[in-house]
Amino acid sequence: MKHTVDTNPDGQDSLLELRVLLVGSHPEIWRQLELRGSTSLDQMHGVLQVAFGWEDAHLHRFTDSDPFAPLRPINGAIPEAPQWLPTQWCEEPADRPEEDCSLDQLLARGSGMAFYEYDFGDNWLHRIELISRRPATISTPPARLIGGARRGPLEDSGGMPGFEEILDALADQSHPEHIEYLAWVAEMTGADEPFDPAFLDVEAINRELILVLHRRTGRTP
Template sequence: MNKKNNKSRLLYQLKVTLVGSKPPIWRRLIVKDNTGLDQLHSILQVAMGWDNYHLHQYKIGKSYFGIPDHDFDMDIRDERLVYLRDIISTPKDNFVYEYDFGDGWEHKVILEKIFPLDFSNTPVVIKGKKACPPEDCGGIWGYYDFLEAIKNPKHEEHESMIEWVGGAFDPDEFDMNMINKELDNLK
């Protein structure tokens, strides 16, 4: 797994689902097969709606990929040296992208389809459902507690949660055009 030959040959259609979300919070996107895992992190942050405030890692089989930190005693391989095509190459191949170790947001990433390179404008989100949970809401269970509080004006934390989230939050919102404009800024 290295970055010797970085010429893209294929397009990958990926489905990214926030593990434990019911109904599912997910995105379908098209990326090039030569997307580095470090680049994929930036793409996933935008596609899902995260703000890149926290650490992340990939779990691929029994291996972990991320940014090695010599201050921590973890066996983590350098994501900057690995392409997407090095870890998945057949439809149904999958791995886990974890964001924010405190909240533990796990995303299952599945390779759905492979297309010949057609010089498509990538990365691009082609479909999705639901809004991304707010940063630092306490993981999937904290998110459901947050939703309960903001939906019920009589809930003891309703006012503080509305203020914390900045006045309003629509869990059903998914703005593909806005996400794709932000993805354009990554290019």
């Protein structure tokens, strides 16, 4: 099935500057990205996986509002909020194919803000905020990381509270689980070097974005 994604109404693609924050992170884990407004949400999923170091091992969804905020009843009933998922996961009336929605369209619904949730067990929630918009040019890359802070959490680390517990244990040699977590982190990262939560390699992420978007779009940034 071929999916189509609309650009801006006037046909001019835009370049969006976005700030993506991993909700609940202290110190904050965030990324500053430039992406075309016509980027489909399935492509955006690939970008966020690379930008935060995820391994695409769990379910995900996009929403136009905070999925954990309480909903106000309408005529005595709680409305079912829309969510954008891969087509094969769409089963409920409120489910919409992520392949058919662009960043421009999603952000317009949320007045410049949207959310991306990854791993429905650990509930890694990313808040996507529109910082600026300008016309894209032929030479504009489909996606580029221009800044950020701190490396992303490790997969299956138990959400933000679990990840913070792991960092505390790694930083304290007297912690009863220090050795155990050292071994677990080495296994998860495939490296024996000390785990530095403040490390962020922007150049490496941008190199990986080139490969990911080439596979998803057939275009090289």
